[in-house]
Amino acid sequence: MLEYIYIDQKAVGSNPTILLSMSRASDRRLIRKNIPAHFNVIDDTASSFSQFKYDLCITDLNSYKANRQELVDVKKRDLPVFLPIVLLVENSKILKHDPKIWDEVDDVIEVPVPIKMLNMRIKNQLRSRKNSLKIARQNEKLRILEKAVNSTDVGIVISDAQAEDEPLIFANDGFIELTGYSRDEILGQNCRFLQDDDRDQDAVDEVGQLIRNGEKGRSILRNYKKDGTPFWNELSIAPVEDTDGKVSHFIGIQNDVTELIETQKELKEEKNLLRLVTENSADMISRHTLDGTYLYITPSCKQLMGYTPEELMGRNAFEFMHPDDVERVDEEHKVLHEGPVNTDTVTSIFRKRTKSGEYKWVESVSHSSVNPEDNSIVEIQTNTRDISTRKKYEDELNKALDEKDVLLQEVHHRVKNNLAIISGLLQIQQFDSDNEHLNKILGNSVSRIKSMALIHEKLYRSHSLSHLNFKEYIEELIESIRKSHNYAENITINIDCDNTKLNVNQAVPCALALNEIISNAIGHAFPDNREGAIWVKFKEDGEKLRASVKDNGIGIPDSVLNNEKPSMGMTIVETLIRQLNAEKEILTEDGTEFNFTFTRQDVKGAHNRFM
Structure with a gap:
């Protein structure tokens, strides 16, 4: 709208532009000569008026009538800025025949007219244009302002x-x-x-x-x-x-x-609730600098340490720690303020000095607080509680457990000794007897007793009183069997066992079963002092355990396999395998292979009838 306005307001006031649209060149020269010299004058009437930007048009009646529509259009174009037209006539009465001219022009001046009067009336019109320009600018600013206000x-x-x-x-x-x-x-x-x-x-x-x-x-x-x-x-x-x-x-x-x-209301409620919890908690909640200086501490410190929060503020937490615990606790907390940000918590147990000078066992749980702007660690937040009573009970419990371990070791030792005595008595009876069948029965019984005694010996010497390394047990069991049989020197025994830990309540029946199978292989698979080999395997696959005894001897008789001829050894093995809930497999190609597979179980209590 304002693109046609003569924007330079100073030009309107100091150097206005006058368009002369007059039919006679002499009149144009006369006007140009008598108007102020600082006015810019355009008298190129041969061109279209719309191409000019001017502040006032001076015209005579003949020229106005010839260019009337174009002058009116340019005047409308400049709206809302006032663009005055001054009409010079010899007698204003002649305008009565065309009264619309009075509405189209802004001033009618009869000529001849004094130069001063002409210039005064021209300046009045220019002043009006200047004021309209100022108003238009203000209105435009108001329009833009209103648009901006409505856009917010x-x-x-x-x-x-x-x-x-x-x-x-x-x-x-x-x-x-x-x-x-x-x-x-x-x-x-x-x-x-x-x-x-x-x-x-x-x-x-x-x-x-x-x-x-x-x-x-x-x-x-x-x-x-x-x-x-x-x-x-x-x-x-x-x-x-x-x-x-x-x-x-x-x-x-x-x-x-x-x-x-x-949101502020919710935060205030949460803050009040947090304050209620922290200030009434039995645990002492605190904030520290990275070196341990207290920044904040809840009133529960009075109950725990005997100090008020005011007495602890600004002091270092390590100042109240037992000297023997300082280095360890400091090392535990390094993870919170060294290296990359760690969101984990650190739990420490140490002794804390109270105001009275005594030490209390406490447990602290700490984590680091991070500045989100640069991801740096700014402080440590800690929750500390008194565990003196718990520590006392734990010490008593540990003492009782130690006593229990000693007692169980003594029990295993005594059982092993008692089994050794029984084994010795049976061997004495075996030496005094000339009955070969009885001696064989007694020998088998001694072997079984020794296999159980060996378990108790392993448990007695082990750090665990309920689990034993079954690989080590099998190696010692085979050595014991080898020593108790005259034919062992002619037989090569190969061992391939995983380093398996086995619960004692599964170890006993498994050991007795292996004792029977290996003893039968040594005693019956290689008659007439022939040479041979036995392969003993014990493998684990997850929770599945597989025991295997294979020999390259003469093989097991069909009568024993088909239970046509009852065998004491086979009966014992069958009973032990059922106790293990194991699956049995006997292969008779190129000797005999006896396999049984069972699931590892952490059986607790005296569930083994052979114990």
Whole structure:
């Protein structure tokens, strides 16, 4: 709209441009000669007027009639800026035949006219143009300002401070959207209509005081939208003064801060709850610098250490730690403030000195607090509790467990010795007997007793009283069997066992079964002192355990396999395998291979009938 305005306001006032549209060249020269020299003059009447930018047009009647429509169009083009046309006529009465000219031109001057009069009337028209230009600029600024105000998300209103009850005279689109009211429902009302009947608020009085004093300020009020929905309104008001210095209007900027207020309320409740928990917790909660200096500590420190929080603030936590614990605890906490950020917690148990000088056993759980801006560790937060009673019970329990271990070792030792005595008695009876069948039975019994005694010996010498290394046991068992049989020197025994830990309640039946199978292989698979080999394997696959004894001897008789001829050894093996819930497999190709597979179980208690 303003692109055609002669923007340089100084030019209108100091160097205006005059367009001369006159039919006679002599008249143009006369005008040019007598108007002020600082005026810029255009008298190129042969060109289109629309291509020129000028501040005033001087024309005569003949030229005006010839260029009437173009001059009027250019004048309309410059609206809302005033573009004056001055018409020079010899007698104004001749215009009565065309009265519309009076509406189209801005001044009619009869000639001849004194030069001073002509210049005065020209300057009056230029002054009017200058004022219209100023008004147009102001209106354009107001239009841009109104557009900007309506584009903002916040509500903006203007009230008339000099009218009764300070009614609203302007409301932007943001205010309409904020409140749900239409512009017609808003204008003319006092802004307090948003409070509905909820006017017993301290903020209402604060806003009223600001208006009465003509001051700017900010308050948060509880307001209501058109549909009755409450919202928290952050209101900022500022007075506008007129030229006399009196407050003429108030500008109010309104922002919905409901979410912020509700969040602050929740945070305040959580903070109060946290304070209630921390200040009433039996545990001592504290914050430290990285070197251990107290930054904050809960009142429970009085109960734990005998100090008040004020007495501990600024002091170092390591100052109250037992000297023998300082180095260890410091090393444990290095992970919290060295290297990359660690979100894990560190638990430490140490002795803490109280105000009375005694030491209490405490347990602390610490973690680091991180600055989110640069991911740096800024402090350590710790929860400390008194575990003196727990520590006392743990010491008593550990002492009792140590005594129990000693007692169990003694039991295993005595059982092993008693089994050795029984084995010795059977061997004495075997030496005194000439009955070969009886001696064989006694020999087998001695072997079985020795296999059980060996388990108790291993447990007695082991750190664990319930589990034993079964690989080591098998190696010693085979050595014991080898010594008890005359044919062992002619037989090669190969061992391939995994380093397996086995519960004693599974170890006993498994050991007895292997004792029977290996003894039978040594005693029956290689008659007539023939040479041979036995392969003993014990493998684990997860929780599955597989025992295997293979020989390259004469093989097991079919009568024994088919239970046609009862065998004491086979009966014992079958019983032990059932006790292990094992699966049995006997292969008779190229000798005999006896396999059984069972699942590892941590059987507790005296479940083994052979123990």
